[in-house]
Amino acid sequence: MSEGKYNIKAVSTLTGIQPGTLRAWERRYSILEPVRNEAGHRLYTDEHIRKLKWLSEKVQQGFTISQAASLLEQHDEPAHNYLAEAGPRHEALAEELLRALLRFDEAKAQELINKAFALYTIDNVTINILAGLLVRIGALWETGEITTAHEHFATSILRSRIGMVMHSFPHNGVLPKVVAVCGPNEWHELGLLIFTLFVRRLGYEVVYLGASLKEGDIFVVTETVKPKFLFLSCTIRENLEPTLQLADDIKKQYPDIHIGIGGAAMSGAVPERALQYVVGNTQNEWKDWMSSRM
Amino acid sequence: MSEGKYNIKAVSTLTGIQPGTLRAWERRYSILEPVRNEAGHRLYTDEHIRKLKWLSEKVQQGFTISQAASLLEQHDEPAHNYLAEAGPRHEALAEELLRALLRFDEAKAQELINKAFALYTIDNVTINILAGLLVRIGALWETGEITTAHEHFATSILRSRIGMVMHSFPHNGVLPKVVAVCGPNEWHELGLLIFTLFVRRLGYEVVYLGASLKEGDIFVVTETVKPKFLFLSCTIRENLEPTLQLADDIKKQYPDIHIGIGGAAMSGAVPERALQYVVGNTQNEWKDWMSSRM
DNA sequence: ATTATGTTGTACATTTATTATACAAGCCGC
DNA sequence: GCGGCTTGTATAATAAATGTACAACATAAT
Numbered sequence A, B: 001m002s003e004g005k006y007n008i009k010a011v012s013t014l015t016g017i018q019p020g021t022l023r024a025w026e027r028r029y030s031i032l033e034p035v036r037n038e039a040g041h042r043l044y045t046d047e048h049i050r051k052l053k054w055l056s057e058k059v060q061q062g063f064t065i066s067q068a069a070s071l072l073e074q075h076d077e078p079a080h081n082y083l084a085e086a087g088p089r090h091e092a093l094a095e096e097l098l099r100a101l102l103r104f105d106e107a108k109a110q111e112l113i114n115k116a117f118a119l120y121t122i123d124n125v126t127i128n129i130l131a132g133l134l135v136r137i138g139a140l141w142e143t144g145e146i147t148t149a150h151e152h153f154a155t156s157i158l159r160s161r162i163g164m165v166m167h168s169f170p171h172n173g174v175l176p177k178v179v180a181v182c183g184p185n186e187w188h189e190l191g192l193l194i195f196t197l198f199v200r201r202l203g204y205e206v207v208y209l210g211a212s213l214k215e216g217d218i219f220v221v222t223e224t225v226k227p228k229f230l231f232l233s234c235t236i237r238e239n240l241e242p243t244l245q246l247a248d249d250i251k252k253q254y255p256d257i258h259i260g261i262g263g264a265a266m267s268g269a270v271p272e273r274a275l276q277y278v279v280g281n282t283q284n285e286w287k288d289w290m291s292s293r294m
Numbered sequence C: 001a002t003t004a005t006g007t008t009g010t011a012c013a014t015t016t017a018t019t020a021t022a023c024a025a026g027c028c029g030c
Numbered sequence D: 001g002c003g004g005c006t007t008g009t010a011t012a013a014t015a016a017a018t019g020t021a022c023a024a025c026a027t028a029a030t
Helices: A007-017 A019-028 A046-060 A065-079 A091-102 A106-119 A122-142 A149-166 A189-201 A217-225 A237-253 A270-279 A283-291 B007-017 B019-028 B046-060 B063-074 B089-100 B105-121 B122-142 B148-166 B192-200 B218-226 B237-255 B272-277 B283-292
Strands: A176-183 A207-210 A229-233 A257-260 B178-180 B205-210 B229-233 B257-260
Touching: A007 A019, A019 A217, A019 B272, A046 A065, A046 B019, A046 B122, A091 A106, A091 A122, A091 A149, A106 A122, A106 A149, A106 B148, A106 B205, A122 A189, A149 B148, A149 B205, A176 A189, A176 A217, A189 A257, A189 A283, A207 A217, A207 B105, A207 B148, A217 A237, A217 B148, A217 B218, A229 A237, A237 A257, A237 A270, A237 B192, A257 A270, A283 B105, B007 B019, B007 B046, B007 B105, B046 B105, B089 B105, B089 B122, B089 B148, B105 B122, B105 B148, B105 B257, B122 B148, B122 B192, B122 B205, B148 B192, B178 B218, B192 B205, B192 B229, B192 B283, B205 B218, B218 B237, B237 B257, B237 B272, B257 B272
Parallel strands: A176 A207, A176 A229, A229 A257, B178 B205, B178 B229, B229 B257
Antiparallel strands: none
């Protein structure tokens, strides 16, 4: 997995920005630093393409390039905070956040979340802290250790913050589109949400549909969106069979769509015909799965 | 958010006012003072855009600019005044937003929402545009004009943005706490959400619990939060009796809590014993209800 | 070797700002 | 109707930002 892929010509045609302009932007505003190959030629990544698309969109809207650049810098700040990666501290913070949520103290909870975003990377906070707490709260609720009230309140705040992050990633047209939806009769969206977050973070435009749809609706979506990837989530064993059936049906009608199925029901032993749909359980597996199909 | 964003060109296209005119207004009437960047260029905020929109609307109606300016200066409560009229333009925006949502075009949808926040007040956008669309989408779904997929997708985005706004209001620590929850067997949270938004806007700290809780959980919440106000939402007639029962039970155990019940089931003829809980249907009624019990 | 595509500088034209002043069209009081 | 005021727009002089072009050279591929 090499870092840079696109040369300046490719970037120019992809983004519609002249090569000279690209170099000028790089020289004048510190928003781009493509790596160089042995010959000193610029090599841009997907991340760069997205930034450029976003910038050129802002310029189209009437902003000057310098304004757009400074907007991007603000927007980006938290992401570049590599300072205190991992470490035990962020578990203490999650612990404190959980306590605040369980005593319905929203002010404190929001303060802690803000602190988390200041200290750790976006991925870390959203996936490990926020989504992690969603999982824990779900478990606490199922075992009856907390009430539905605790669960509703905490879930609302956590999901709202995750949504804020998710919807504020600059996603733009270069990369193919993705649809994420729960399998038939599936109501647990959490795993799918985390997955969606991850895929968005990579820059894909994800149409997140959440809990399961009525029979046939998924075809309307694929017809409208024309995605390259479709992800189904299946957590309960009994639902695996209809989910596979659905995947097969879609595959038949839209052979070009890459279909993946994730969730607890896909772990362990699965039927032969399910193997082609396995995406894996870790972020690295997901990443490999995506990039091997690009 | 940041201080100034829009340059004069962007403002001109957003408001339809010529750059020269913008400068003249600034020079002649002290209604605008955009900050300047290092180069001395004007940078306008969302607030400015809204003021200008309002002014230009007044001018369109026949007022002179100096009159409009003094009107603005007189009742200088920025948040509440130039929102009421709104006009037909924001319906066009809502219309366009709906279309974007129904074709799963999130990028366009988010862009339109951002534009809405620039042009109109927070209340207007959240309550009229976003919540308004939630209602319409609910209706479209119930009549079968759109699929569950459309409904899931649009609802997720709209609620996420509403949540962003709701959770970012500062709560005033001095004001008493409020709990908002749906009555027994109630699943329509939308009205409650709008109400919560309104109460938060007044500065109260609201514990929003949403759809109905398991029997008895509400007592855990009141025990923990010790709110001064408790709001129940009841939209279906059949659920009114259990809701009233619940209210009575709470009243018996916590006589100091003011309980209100809202929603469609409380409109029209209601049982005698329900009258004490009526909060009304309009924002003004809500406001009176709250302030009469402070 | 030739061609295509890079690179770094520098230079220049264009666009977009800025201020200050001027002016024509419209409205109002006398 | 006339003079004065308001108000939108136009102009000129100036400055900065920004896109693009060119020269001189380096590398890769055919």
